[in-house]
Every structure is written in C-alpha cells, then in structure tokens.
Amino acid sequence: MTKPILLFSGGLDSTTLLWQLKPNVKALIFNYGQRHVTEIDHASHLASKAGVEFEIADVRGISHLLAKGSQTGFQEVPEGHYAAENMKTTVVPNRNMIMLAIAAGWAISTEAKSVYTAVHAGDHTIYPDCRPDFIQALGSAIHLGNWEHVKLIAPFVNSSKADIVKAGSYLKVPYELTWSCYKGKLLHCGKCGTCVERKEAFKLAGVEDPTQYEA
Amino acid sequence: MTKPILLFSGGLDSTTLLWQLKPNVKALIFNYGQRHVTEIDHASHLASKAGVEFEIADVRGISHLLAKGSQTGFQEVPEGHYAAENMKTTVVPNRNMIMLAIAAGWAISTEAKSVYTAVHAGDHTIYPDCRPDFIQALGSAIHLGNWEHVKLIAPFVNSSKADIVKAGSYLKVPYELTWSCYKGKLLHCGKCGTCVERKEAFKLAGVEDPTQYEA
Numbered sequence: 001m002t003k004p005i006l007l008f009s010g011g012l013d014s015t016t017l018l019w020q021l022k023p024n025v026k027a028l029i030f031n032y033g034q035r036h037v038t039e040i041d042h043a044s045h046l047a048s049k050a051g052v053e054f055e056i057a058d059v060r061g062i063s064h065l066l067a068k069g070s071q072t073g074f075q076e077v078p079e080g081h082y083a084a085e086n087m088k089t090t091v092v093p094n095r096n097m098i099m100l101a102i103a104a105g106w107a108i109s110t111e112a113k114s115v116y117t118a119v120h121a122g123d124h125t126i127y128p129d130c131r132p133d134f135i136q137a138l139g140s141a142i143h144l145g146n147w148e149h150v151k152l153i154a155p156f157v158n159s160s161k162a163d164i165v166k167a168g169s170y171l172k173v174p175y176e177l178t179w180s181c182y183k184g185k186l187l188h189c190g191k192c193g194t195c196v197e198r199k200e201a202f203k204l205a206g207v208e209d210p211t212q213y214e215a
Numbered sequence: 216m217t218k219p220i221l222l223f224s225g226g227l228d229s230t231t232l233l234w235q236l237k238p239n240v241k242a243l244i245f246n247y248g249q250r251h252v253t254e255i256d257h258a259s260h261l262a263s264k265a266g267v268e269f270e271i272a273d274v275r276g277i278s279h280l281l282a283k284g285s286q287t288g289f290q291e292v293p294e295g296h297y298a299a300e301n302m303k304t305t306v307v308p309n310r311n312m313i314m315l316a317i318a319a320g321w322a323i324s325t326e327a328k329s330v331y332t333a334v335h336a337g338d339h340t341i342y343p344d345c346r347p348d349f350i351q352a353l354g355s356a357i358h359l360g361n362w363e364h365v366k367l368i369a370p371f372v373n374s375s376k377a378d379i380v381k382a383g384s385y386l387k388v389p390y391e392l393t394w395s396c397y398k399g400k401l402l403h404c405g406k407c408g409t410c411v412e413r414k415e416a417f418k419l420a421g422v423e424d425p426t427q428y429e430a
Contacts, residue, residue, distance in 0.1 A: 094320035144344075
C-alpha cells in the first residue's frame with residue numbers, strides 16, 4: 001500500500017508526527033516564499049534523516065495573491081506571545097486549506113489513503129484553520145470531491161504544544177534540528193511568536209530546550 | 216466594496232458567468248502547466264475585453280504532484296463523449312479544491328466577500344468536485360477556516376451546458392473567443408471530450424456555434 005502523506009514544515013509539531021509515523025509516511029514540504037526559507041532546508045534535512053521520501057510543493061507563483069500575511073515578507077514580523085491579537089498579521093490567508101488541498105491531490109495521484117497534519121490546540125486562538133471543526137469540514141469536502149477515498153487525520157488537534165514535545169522526547173526527536181522562527185536568520189531569534197511559543201513548550205513539558213537562540 | 220472573485224478559464228461556462236457579473240468582478244486564471252496553455256491566452260484576452268481586473272495563479276510548481284490527469288500532458292487526451300468512463304483520465308486530482316482554496320485566499324487578502332465558480336450539472340458524472348454537495352462542504356470549510364467571511368457561489372451548479380449557452384447568447388457573450396479544447400493546437404480539435412460537449416451545448420441550446428473546428 002502506498003504510504004500516507006504528512007504536511008511537513010520541520011517545526012516541533014510536524015517533526016514529532018514524522019517521528020511517530022516514520023518510516024511509513026511521505027513528507028510534503030511547502031515553499032510559499034516564506035521569509036524563513038531556512039525552514040525548507042531544515043525540513044528537507046529532517047526528512048532525509050528520518051529516511052522518508054519527500055517532495056517540495058513550490059507555490060511561490062501564488063504568493064502575490066496571499067500578500068496579507070507577514071510570513072511572506074511584506075510586513076514586519078511581530079514580537080511577543082503567539083496568542084496575542086497582533087499575531088494575526090502572521091496569518092497567510094487560507095493557508096492550511098491550500099496546503100491540505102494540494103496534499104490530497106498528491107495523495108490521490110500516488111494512491112495514498114490518508115493525509116496527516118500536525119495542527120494542534122495551541123493554535124486555535126489565532127488560526128481558525130487549526131481547529132477540529134475546520135479539519136472535519138475539509139475532510140468531508142475531500143471525501144465528496146473525489147472518487148478516491150482520502151482521509152484527513154490530525155492526531156494533535158486537541159493536544160498542546162507541551163504535550164507534543166513531551167511525546168516527542170520519548171521518541172528521541174532531534175529537536176535541535178527543527179526550525180520554528182519566523183525571522184529566517186541563522187539562529188532562532190527567541191522573540192517572535194513562534195520562538196516564544198517554542199521556549200514555553202519545552203518549559204511546560206519539562207524537557208530540556210536544545211535550541212540555540214540569538215543572544 | 217472589493218469586487219468578488221471568479222475562477223476563470225476562458226471556456227464557455229466561466230465566460231458566460233463573467234459576462235453576467237462584469238464589471239463588478241475580478242478574474243483568477245490558473246496556469247497549472249496544462250497541455251492547452253493557449254487557454255490562458257484566451258482567458259486573459261477575454262478578461263481584458265470584459266474590462267475586469269485579472270490575475271494569474273501560477274501553480275506549475277505543484278504539477279509534478281498531480282501528474283495523474285491527462286490535462287498536464289503526461290497521458291494521451293482521449294476522444295469521444297465527455298461523460299464516458301475513459302474521460303476520467305482527464306481528471307486532475309482535487310483540482311477544484313486547490314483552485315477554490317487559492318481563490319478564497321486571494322479573496323481574503325483583498326477583502327472580497329465571495330468567490331464564484333462556473334461548475335455545472337453536465338460535469339457531475341465525471342467530476343465529483345462539480346457537485347452541489349462538494350461546493351457546500353467546501354464553502355463550509357472556507358467559512359470555518361478563516362476569520363473573514365467569504366461565500367462560495369456556484370450559480371450554474373444545477374444548470375446544463377446548453378442552459379448556460381442559451382443564457383449567454385442573450386448577453387452576447389463572444390463565444391468565438393472562448394476556448395474549450397484539451398489538445399492545445401491552433402484550432403479546436405472537435406473530437407476530444409470538451410469539444411464534443413461544446414458542439415452539443417450549442418446544438419441543444421439552438422444557438423449558432425461560432426467555433427472554427429479542425430477539418
């Protein structure tokens with residue numbers, strides 16, 4: 001049977017899920033012209049290390065249409081806690097639907113039976129497309145829109161980021177190789193929303209944070 | 216208020232809808248590496264003629280992931296009636312969801328309130344993603360996945376292609392400028408699924424077919 005597909009960014013959450021599913025999974029990495037393009041190098045490296053097949057979906061040809069979010073470089077990246085109102089500027093409009101729609105297309109063309117996403121409960125405040133009801137509605141649309149049956153699976157949809165890190169530490173996920181920062185410099189900035197959230201997750205999980213942050 | 220968005224291919228159906236909605240609409244044209252790339256030239260020309268703003272979404276960077284369908288040039292284009300079993304090879308996996316997801320993203324980033332698609336009843340046999348229940352499920356996912364409210368509207372979802380041509384003839388849609396053929400030559404081939412369907416629609420509508428077909 002063809003291996004299922006995992007939407008993979010090389011961050012804490014999808015890397016943990018990759019380690020849970022490997023080697024029976026293929027990884028799909030997106031290049032949407034993100035400011036933090038180093039994310040793609042980290043993701044490719046991690047997929048190789050996990051020994052799984054991966055593909056890059058290059059959607060830079062649509063980034064001019066989605067220019068509202070700060071992840072594509074048009075706005076300043078805000079600092080502070082991720083759940084705060086100002087973090088909404090980091091939202092790329094309809095991003096998860098676009099990525100999951102493409103992943104489902106790849107699943108169908110390779111006869112894979114499921115698509116995994118590592119959306120988690122910590123993102124619910126800021127990203128409506130990480131919530132269970134969205135995942136369920138999109139899963140139903142994928143089912144109705146194709147002859148083939150592809151299931152959309154989000155195992156972390158009710159877990160916190162700390163839960164995920166705790167689970168990953170048992171699996172010996174190489175968190176030092178993962179990338180979260182939106183700023184796209186050489187080291188994690190330690191100040192943007194995802195960096196603050198990353199630090200907090202390790203702290204709450206009681207797991208040592210192996211990340212090297214900027215001074 | 217920002218103008219709504221129409222998924223626009225330059226074929227009979229979406230051109231009729233463009234003529235119904237113009238000038239209060241923006242057109243979104245897709246380049247997915249289709250064999251019939253001439254479709255894009257026809258679509259751009261028609262959007263200009265209609266006097267509406269248009270953008271091209273270049274998704275060629277994902278076409279290697281969707282290589283199952285014959286529209287991207289990997290398989291022979293079948294001849295004969297569109298509703299037949301062999302036409303399923305023209306299906307690009309999950310195509311409508313991918314295009315509508317991107318259109319919804321563009322809608323949000325430009326504060327548009329709705330996305331129009333010209334899917335119609337004649338395609339229900341072959342393309343499940345042209346059916347009312349799919350449109351409804353995807354509309355609900357768009358609603359749940361974003362803070363902004365974007366409506367998905369498919370006015371022809373229960374109309375036949377002949378109904379559409381009949382409506383378009385009253386609006387004086389310049390059908391001679393539209394393009395349907397999957398083969399991507401200089402003239403419509405007259406034999407592939409969409410050409411057969413095109414001829415039939417004019418005939419059933421009792422509207423003169425202005426298309427120049429290959430001998």
